[in-house]
Amino acid sequence: MSCQTASSLSNHIAPIIGYHRAPLSQKFGAPRQPNLVALTSVIEMIAPYDTPAAFIGLEDFSYIWVSWQFHHNYLYKDKQANKADSSFRAQVRPPRLGGNQKIGVFASRSMYRPSALGLSVVKLEAIEIVEGRVLLIISGADMIDGTPIIDIKPYVAYSDALPDAQSGFAPSAPHLLEVTVTKVAYEQFVQIIDNQHIHNEAEKIAHNEKATVKSVIHKMQKQLLMPDLDNIKALIAQDPRPAYRQKEVNTSFIMRYKSVDVSFQLIGSGELQITDIDTI
Template identity: 75%
Template sequence: MSCQPVSPLSYHVAPIIGYHHAPLSQKFGAPRQPNLVALTSVIEMIEPYNTPAAVVGLEEFSHIWISWQFHHNYLHKDKQANKADSSFRAQVRPPRLGGNQKIGVFASRSMYRPCALGLSVVKLERIEIIEGRVLLIISGADMIDGTPIIDIKPYVPYSDALPEAKSGFAPSAPALLSVTVTEPAYEQFLQLMVDQSANTDKQNHNKKQKSHEEKTDSKKEKTTVTAVIDTVKKQLLLSDFDAIKALIAQDPRPAYRRKEANTSFIMRYKSVDVSFQMLVLDELQITAVVEV
């Protein structure tokens, strides 16, 4: 005898335990799978799950599983708005197959799925307890900024890693494209980085001056949760340019537009918009970097 659900509208409600903070605030440019680009990001735990006691022992693991929500998924937004377009879609068109061939949604890792949930293995760089709150510093995530976190579990290689497993239509990582940079684009990035650093130094100086005037302890500047998150989300570093090139090498363009030469695409990274285009097949070029 088969077990039928009580109602076709039955849902399991999962609590949000934290939020992901990352350099990428838009879906365009985000890696399509985890660990393709070693981007540093932060998971900020929220009450009541941000107690340090909840992560005791987690530092012993190098990698963790993250269950998360596709919060930019238009199907999820349609459900919230009670639109008819939120009905179940049995098939999707994976970019890996050129964006034209359909397969079953459960044979894919598409974001457009009934539960709107993602699952990723990421590297746990370290755990920081700041102001009594828990921050997980991770790398390799395929999540964008603001992603709600549903659960965290340790990654255990002896049971989670299966080297003999078959990978269907995605047997290996996609080939990377060659990425070049125009000299003006690189100079634009460097100037924005310098300007941003100077502005940050000025703000820090003003804060220290105000702190001294209020006769508070100004001998040692304390790290705050906001400072850690702002560094990940906004502050440009020289290493960010390598990250930008690595993201573009994954070719974030829609599959059906990958033959368009000299067409400009824009990827938002931290506080800048990066313009790039295809010069010849399999070669992309960064042409401009402008402040948002």
């Protein structure tokens, strides 16, 4: 194979077929693997891939494979901007190993990989047709809001589930920390929900309660509900703090969720405590 032919085959351009719309707009707080937290989100398909005919039969599958781009990966951003810094990195430091031990990038699921591609199995909750367009309602995604979607395929249990597989340095799910909520933070959360409810009722009256793609996505991205507090606690229980800072007591960290910033810290008893919930 000539150098010219090899070079022409070294890059493959895949179309973006949709975008992930979710409660998490930042990397901090996002689950490091799929199905660790049952967050509900939406894949908004875009033209011409949003035609309902392309999804006939998918409703018979309970899980799907999603191929996607790590669009907040700074190496990917450098590459998009044609910067020279986006060179290949052979090793990474997985958080699961404390952020200190290096392993090969192809022995990890790190976002800093040559293709900048992620692959996740998520639960398919529903296929909705809104304004003639397809919206896939999913749960368990480890993607953040705005993630470009490259492909969708059905998950087939007899071939895709391998119960005897070895899982290297990640043989089991990560240990969860206990998460508590201060009275102040809980009252803040309830007040924000009440304020949003009043606003949303006015919006429904103004628009005759007709569902649109925009309204479905807005609800997923911004509208707080009481069950969201359980989602917030489940995300924080994964301990999104950098590995080298996980012993810091009384140091505040902020996770953005939907329309709020959630402040939490490790307290003396060894639990993570939510101290403040503020509207963005």
